[in-house]
Amino acid sequence: MPVADLEPSEYRLLALAGVVQAAAVVQATATGQPVHDVAHHAVLAAITTQSASSHAEVFGDPANFALGLATLHDALSDVAIAPDTARYILHLIELSRRLRRNAAVTKELGTLLDALPPDVTVFGLGHVYEETIAHLGKRVQVTGEAGRLQQDSVAAEVRALLLGGIRFAWLWHQLGGRRWHLVLRRSDVLLALQHLQNKLLLH
Template structure:
């Protein structure tokens, strides 16, 4: 698999997280496969290989691939989702410079993985722990992500935790994108990215 293709897949993960955040905030619903893929990727901090991050099936990232492709075709489409995705990339860069926070995330994710081994990865206790981890770490960085949506839904039990868990997963895929050589200028000169997405979404 080429480096550019890996970058496209990782960036699709970021957009899948952004689309999930938007759907939760506006409708209270989420795509089951997309959600499970995001949570699994967050918990798997030491994957056997690149494909393991998303379960080795591109269909697991279909929401992200479709959303990213539509956004590149028409930047005005899904402007809120695009804003969330770009904010996740910016937060990832801030996180990379904070070694203490990186260590904290690694240590606490190890404990959440143990919790997931007992309850299952998408159990509410696990999601609550992931949401709390995001709140204690990434949400303390400058330019925190402000989520727009239905005020009633945003105040429902577990909704803040679900949204924060999805944001954490977006940061995880943003980090993967960076590790694969992804840089923000690639989003400006995006011909190679669009070609890869054309092939991935055929």
């Protein structure tokens, strides 16, 4: 569907789905589970869109966030999701909050992202994470197969995905999303989510 058909509130929901999708892909990457290429790319592609002129440029095809929307639907419906995924979601939202309150790190993050080449690799994105987010005083303890997490390529991939999740958490807040909405407005969020999934023909 054309991205122009989405309402601002639907972009807000899509941003939250981006956070959830990043967390889910981190969990899969860390444990050696299959990772959907489309879901993986959608998370990383958003990192370098801080100068985008529209939400459509940030998200691209909304259907690319099917994994995040489905996982969010499960979480709001009391269907069990991977405990680590749930933990990563909360960490990403908290790191975004800390980033908003730290002007120096926010400025440095913007500078580093602006300097990235078009063909940046996960190693480049992982370096940006280490130089900025890692200094916010709250490290994300990623659990999985120790042998995998000790591989430089996997560690860089995880950091890059976390950076993508923080990008979406920042955008979610920017669009009016708040953690308390997930508690006090849970049923409303779930209904809006189901409507968006139907609109995107993701059922």
